[in-house]
Every structure is written in C-alpha cells, then in structure tokens.
Amino acid sequence: MPGFAVIDLETTGFSPRQHDRIAEVAVVLTDTAGRVQDEWCTLVNPERDLGPQHVHGISAADVSLAPTFAVVAPHLARLLEGRVIVAHNASFDTRFLRAEFGRVGLPVGIDPLACLCTMRLAGTFLPSAPRGLAICCELAGVVHDGAHSALGDARATAGLLEHYLGLDDADPLWAQAHEASATHSWPGLAVPDGFSPVLRGASRPTGHWLSGLSDRLDRVPFPVEADDYLALLDLALLDRYVSFTERGALLTAAEEAGLGRAQVESLHRGYLDALARVALEDGMLSDAEVADLHEVAGQLGMDADDVAAAVERAASGPVLATLPDAGAHPRSEASGAVGTGGDDGVGEADALGRAARGAALGGAVATVAARPRFALARGDEIVLTGAMTRPRDEWEREARTAGLAPWPNVTKRTRVVIAADPDSLSGKARTARRYGIPVVSEGVLEELLRRVEVTRVR
Numbered sequence: 001m002p003g004f005a006v007i008d009l010e011t012t013g014f015s016p017r018q019h020d021r022i023a024e025v026a027v028v029l030t031d032t033a034g035r036v037q038d039e040w041c042t043l044v045n046p047e048r049d050l051g052p053q054h055v056h057g058i059s060a061a062d063v064s065l066a067p068t069f070a071v072v073a074p075h076l077a078r079l080l081e082g083r084v085i086v087a088h089n090a091s092f093d094t095r096f097l098r099a100e101f102g103r104v105g106l107p108v109g110i111d112p113l114a115c116l117c118t119m120r121l122a123g124t125f126l127p128s129a130p131r132g133l134a135i136c137c138e139l140a141g142v143v144h145d146g147a148h149s150a151l152g153d154a155r156a157t158a159g160l161l162e163h164y165l166g167l168d169d170a171d172p173l174w175a176q177a178h179e180a181s182a183t184h185s186w187p188g189l190a191v192p193d194g195f196s197p198v199l200r201g202a203s204r205p206t207g208h209w210l211s212g213l214s215d216r217l218d219r220v221p222f223p224v225e226a227d228d229y230l231a232l233l234d235l236a237l238l239d240r241y242v243s244f245t246e247r248g249a250l251l252t253a254a255e256e257a258g259l260g261r262a263q264v265e266s267l268h269r270g271y272l273d274a275l276a277r278v279a280l281e282d283g284m285l286s287d288a289e290v291a292d293l294h295e296v297a298g299q300l301g302m303d304a305d306d307v308a309a310a311v312e313r314a315a316s317g318p319v320l321a322t323l324p325d326a327g328a329h330p331r332s333e334a335s336g337a338v339g340t341g342g343d344d345g346v347g348e349a350d351a352l353g354r355a356a357r358g359a360a361l362g363g364a365v366a367t368v369a370a371r372p373r374f375a376l377a378r379g380d381e382i383v384l385t386g387a388m389t390r391p392r393d394e395w396e397r398e399a400r401t402a403g404l405a406p407w408p409n410v411t412k413r414t415r416v417v418i419a420a421d422p423d424s425l426s427g428k429a430r431t432a433r434r435y436g437i438p439v440v441s442e443g444v445l446e447e448l449l450r451r452v453e454v455t456r457v458r
Contacts, residue, residue, distance in 0.1 A: 001178055006030060229264075271371070378402075
C-alpha cells in the first residue's frame with residue numbers, strides 16, 4: 001500500500017477564479033503509519049505578481065528561476081499517484097490543483113474520499129483545537145518550523161497526520177481513503193529530463209553578481225557603450241537596490257559593450273566618486289550622505305574602504321561636471337559620460353586614456369561625470385503594481401496630492417513603476433522593462449513624492 005502524500009501550496013491569493021496561481025508546492029510522502037519516507041518541494045513561476053509577499057515570503061527573483069506549473073505537473077502527478085492526499089484545509093489545495101492541471105490541458109478529478117483534511121480531522125482527534133495549523137500542531141506537540149513555506153507547512157501537516165494515526169489507526173476512514181486512492185489515477189505524463197526543483201534563495205548569489213563577468217583585463221579604451229551601462233546603472237540604483245532582474249540586465253549591457261570585470265569595477269569606483277563629489281559640493285558630508293554612499297558601495301561590491309577612498313579623492317580633486325537639471329530623464333544625454341573632462345581642462349582623449357590604464361591596473365578609477373538626480377514632475381504618470389505594504393489607494397491619493405498622475409497601465413509615457421517587489425513578474429513590470437522604464441521598490445516612493453518638481457525642461 002503506497003501510503004500518504006501530504007501536500008501544501010503557497011499561492012498568490014485565495015482564488016484561482018481570480019487568476020491566482022501556485023507559487024510553491026511541497027509534498028511529504030509517508031507510509032501507512034505516517035512515517036516520513038521522502039519529501040519534495042519546488043517554487044513555481046506563477047507568470048504574474050506574487051500577491052501578499054509579506055505573508056509567504058517568496059521573492060520574485062527566486063520564482064523567475066523556477067519552472068512553470070506545466071513543467072512541474074508530471075513530477076507532481078507521479079508523486080501523488082496511488083496515494084491518499086492529505087492537506088490542512090484540503091479544499092483550498094485541491095481547488096488550486098484542479099485549476100492548475102486544467103490550465104495546462106489536464107483536467108483532473110480529485111476523489112474527496114481519497115483526500116483527507118487534517119483541519120477537519122482535528123474535530124475528531126483534537127476536539128478543542130481551532131482551525132489553524134499552528135495551534136493544532138501546538139496542541140498535538142508537533143514541531144512547526146517554517147510557517148507559510150510550503151515545505152514547512154507540509155512537514156507540520158505530516159506530523160499532525162502521524163499524531164492522528166497514533167491515536168487511532170483502526171478508524172475506518174483510513175482504509176476508506178486508501179481504497180479510494182487505489183482506484184484514482186493521475187495523468188500519465190512523461191517526466192522531462194533535466195528537471196531540478198528550485199528552492200527559496202535560488203537567486204541569492206554565492207559571490208558578488210559581477211562574478212558573471214569575465215576576469216580579462218582589457219587594454220582598450222572604454223567604448224562609448226559604457227555610457228549605456230552607466231545610464232542603466234542610474235536606473236538600477238534609483239531605489240538604491242540592484243534587483244536580480246537589474247543585475248542580469250547590467251551583466252548583459254557590460255558584455256554587449258565589451259567590458260570585462262576589471263573595467264566594470266573601475267567604472268563602479270568612478271561612479272562612487274561622482275556621487276561623492278556631488279555630496280561634497282557644499283563642503284561637508286551629512287550622515288545621510290555617508291549612509292547613501294555606503295548603500296551604493298554595497299550594491300556595487302565595494303566596502304567601507306572604497307567609500308573612504310572615494311570621499312578622499314572627491315575632497316582633493318576638482319569637480320569634473322555639474323549635475324544636470326533635476327528633471328532630466330535618466331536615459332537622456334544628461335545621464336553622464338565616461339571619460340569626459342570638466343572645467344579643469346582635461347581633454348576627452350586624455351581622460352579616456354586614463355580610464356583604459358585604470359582598467360588594466362584593476363584597482364584604478366574610471367573618470368565618470370556627475371550622475372543625474374532622478375525626479376518626478378507634476379503631471380508625470382506613475383504606475384503601481386503588486387500587493388503593497390500600504391493600501392494602494394493611499395499611495396495613489398498621496399501621488400495625486402503631489403501632482404502626479406497614477407495610471408492603471410504602463411505606457412511609453414510612464415516615468416516609473418512602483419512595485420511591491422522590484423523583480424515583479426506582473427504584466428505591468430514586464431511592459432515597463434520592455435520600454436526601459438525603471439521598476440523600483442515601494443520604499444522609494446515616499447522620497448520621490450517629496451521631490452516632485454513643478455516643471456521639467458523637455
């Protein structure tokens with residue numbers, strides 16, 4: 001007799017009828033006594049935003065690496081075949097399973113007799129227990145680690161099942177469930193080769209994201225395409241966080257520009273210098289400016305020593321360029337250039353030569369002009385996407401008060417998309433990236449609202 005398949009899902013919401021999808025699935029296989037035999041878990045790319053991420057804690061960066069349900073389905077069906085399905089609030093999980101299998105053209109009927117719900121069974125085996133998994137586990141003495149992760153909740157549910165079986169394994173409901181599962185069949189699908197489950201943290205780099213670049217030491221001047229890389233870096237650092245998606249875009253831009261790792265690191269040092277020069281324009285550094293330099297340095301793979309060196313160079317050297325107009329679009333020519341001289345009379349060729357030598361030396365600093373300050377102007381269209389920590393209507397009301405125009409859809413006029421997760425897979429975020437519009441985290445919106453400009457020079 002195969003035993004039980006204890007399943008748990010994390011989803012983007014509560015209803016597949018409202019287009020919610022599975023984002024994580026875990027299965028714990030047990031024998032007929034409830035003893036664990038094996039376990040399996042993978043994230044699932046829902047091909048949409050992740051809904052309440054503050055509840056399930058799944059990042060868009062991780063699910064962007066995960067398979068879709070169409071790929072997961074054969075593996076899941078094989079695990080469930082012949083076993084009694086067990087879940088806590090089983091009607092919720094089976095409703096999503098039916099919807100997901102149906103979406104990939106595999107309608108399945110899940111026999112309710114072959115499915116057990118530990119929440120409903122609590123009325124029999126834990127008469128005083130409320131419905132929640134956590135309190136049921138507490139009353140049964142079952143360990144419940146990793147709440148609101150599919151594997152953590154599946155393990156806890158399996159623990160409840162074993163507890164129930166230990167109290168009365170002769171209850172006819174067990175035999176009835178096994179008999180029903182033996183006659184139920186799941187779609188017989190070919191399992192594709194090369195499938196590997198994707199777990200939480202998959203997008204977390206083992207080293208800095210620049211490790212994706214070649215370590216070659218190029219001995220040629222920076223090509224003009226380095227300007228494109230810097231413009232993209234401006235967008236990525238708008239919220240002072242280089243998201244997983246942005247890291248990939250920056251690596252692609254560097255490779256297309258023919259930049260090796262040494263050159264990019266040199267550019268990053270020059271970028272930090274440019275920020276330090278702006279911070280020192282009034283002759284002093286505030287705590288907030290110091291913190292900002294450290295934040296940028298951390299995102300670019302630098303440390304406190306690099307910040308100190310940048311400040312020292314900025315304090316001792318001439319300002320190479322002034323800030324462009326605050327309202328300038330970050331993708332415009334005001335986004336800065338590599339190797340251009342300022343009022344000190346240094347020529348472009350000399351600056352480019354220094355940049356090339358700096359790249360070859362590895363630790364030297366490219367000459368980077370002052371970076372633009374991204375700002376919104378009255379009338380600018382912004383778009384919000386995902387389940388925010390604050391109600392979206394509150395943000396939209398504040399945006400309108402500041403003179404901005406919250407818009408329901410992304411167009412080429414959109415200045416910025418504010419996302420619950422900057423790696424969001426929502427249609428709005430995907431459209432924004434296609435148009436070259438920055439997608440930033442919710443945390444930066446308050447600052448942008450404080451700095452709304454009355455007008456912008458077009």
